[in-house]
Amino acid sequence: MSALAVGVIGTGMMGEVHARLLNDRIGSARVVAVSDPDTERRRMVAEAVGAAEFDDPMGLIAAPEVEAVVxxxxxxxxxxxxxxxxxxxxxxxxxKPLATTVDDARLVVDAEVALGRRLVQVGFMREFDEGHASLVSLRRSGALGEVVAVRSTHVNPAPWAPGVTAERVITQSMIHDIHSARFLSGAEVEAVSASVVPFAAGSSGVDDGAVRFVAARLELVGGAVALLDVNVSSAYGYRVVAEVVGSEGTARTSEGSAVEMWSSGARVEKVSANWPEHFSAAYLTELTAWVSAASEGGVTGPSAWDGLMANVVAEALVDASTRGERVEIARWERPAVYER
Ligand SMILES: NC(=O)c1ccc[n+]([C@@H]2O[C@H](COP(=O)([O-])OP(=O)(O)OC[C@H]3O[C@@H](n4cnc5c(N)ncnc54)[C@H](O)[C@@H]3O)[C@@H](O)[C@H]2O)c1
Structure with a gap:
């Protein structure tokens, strides 16, 4: 079978990571087209992977030589x-995120429902992370008993943009943790509340009103709870830790790096500098699974439905953080194309 011909839309940090992994690490794929209004970045990535450049991303999607799209x-x-x-x-x-609003995410789901099958895989790559996948296997095996709680801590080294608002923290960063709460517990969310801590007034280099920390409480159907937090500015590096608390046992993703060091009266373990380093294996596994499914004309892993549900919870959390109140979420009927 010939290699899957992929077009990449957006050749910024993440687009370049995906393009290089597809081209250099996955033998069954090659990047044939890229599109980005930033012509310098586009050219740099096009030359690195030997792809044609497209001004118009819609033209890239329609191009007959493009079989699948990132x-x-x-x-x-x-x-x-x-x-x-x-x-x-x-x-x-x-x-991720599939969209920035529930209405937009719904358009994607509606398009797949009209087609009658899935063609969208959403980049919630933690499903392909060894630690997170092990937590799901343990939960499904029954070894943990009934899920009582999910905990997740998500730590960024520094604000990723000026003036980051609670809405951006929730929709851009915590959206990963929202999806984790759903796939680690196997349950939907029925109500949320949130607490937001801003940077102290006058913090150097930080815009007024920028958000430093968001804590969220998700009430899950069936009675369990998910406790999620995002630290926007740790000042020490990047971390993600997830835990499933069950009635018969608790399991947590390991933080361990390969090396511990003893120095200056302390024992230290290296912390990842950023997300590409922390999840490098997960991005490769995610894309490998996508290429394999796309070569057969389909997709696997997180669906547009998962993307929509994450947007529904994110929108409720933004509302909860703005109003300082608990917000209930209506039940959604999952279309048959999304049965896993
Ligand atoms: N899964 C993850 O862990 C993860 C991590 C980082 C970013 N992301 C997501 O990946 C996406 C890209 O993030 P990034 O960090 O690479 O951002 P980036 O700003 O580095 O890159 C975005 C690129 O898109 C280009 N662009 C802007 N409008 C465009 C358009 N209409 N069509 C095509 N290209 C356009 C920009 O010129 C830029 O080069 C975001 O949606 C982000 O949320 C996911």
Whole structure:
């Protein structure tokens, strides 16, 4: 079988990571087309992988030589490109979040339901992380008993953009943890509340009103709870730790690095500097699984439905953080194409 011909939309940090992994590490794929309004970055990535350059991302999706699409452009543009991929009948790997609003995410789900099958895989790569996948296997095996709680801590080294608001922290960063709460517990969310800690007034280099920490409490159908927190600015590096508390046992992803060091009266273990380092293996596993499924004309892993549900919870959390109140979430009927 010939290598899957992939077009990449958005050649920023994440688009470049995906393009290089597809081209250099996955023998069954090659990047044939890239599109980005930043012509310098586009050229750099096109030359690195030997791809053609497209001015118009919709033209890339429609191009007959492009068999499958990776969407790594800014969040607000994802849903439109994902709908176009579905309507062109081409499998796509759409970076998280699926959309920035519930209404936009719903358009993607509606497009797949109209088609009658899935063509969108959402970039919630933690499903492909060894530690997170082990937690799911343990939960499914029954070894932990009934799920009582899920905990997740998500630590960024520094704000990723100026003036980061609670809405951006929740929709861009905590959206990963929201998805983790759902796939680690196997339950949907029925109510949320949130607490937000801003940077102290006058913190150097930080805009007024920028958010430093968000804590969320998700009430899950069946009675369990998920406790999630995102630290925007740890000043020490990047960390993600997830834990499933069960009635018969508790399991947690390991923080351990390969090496411990004893120095200056302390024992230290290295912390990842950033997300590409921490989840490098997960991104490769995610793309390998996508290429394998897309070569057969389909997709696997997190679905547009998962993307929509994450947006539903994120929107409720933004509302809860703004109003300082508990917000209930209506039940959604899952279409048959999303039965796993
Ligand atoms: N899964 C993860 O862990 C993870 C990590 C980081 C980023 N992301 C997601 O990946 C996406 C890209 O993030 P990034 O960090 O690479 O951002 P980035 O700003 O580095 O790159 C975005 C690129 O998209 C280009 N762009 C802007 N509008 C476009 C359009 N209409 N069509 C095509 N390209 C367009 C920009 O010029 C830029 O080069 C975001 O949605 C982000 O949330 C996911």
């Amino acid at each position: 969407i790594a452009s800014p969040d607000h543009s994802h849903a439109g490109f994902a709908v176009a991929s579905v309507q062109a009948g081409k499998p796509c790997m759409c970076e």
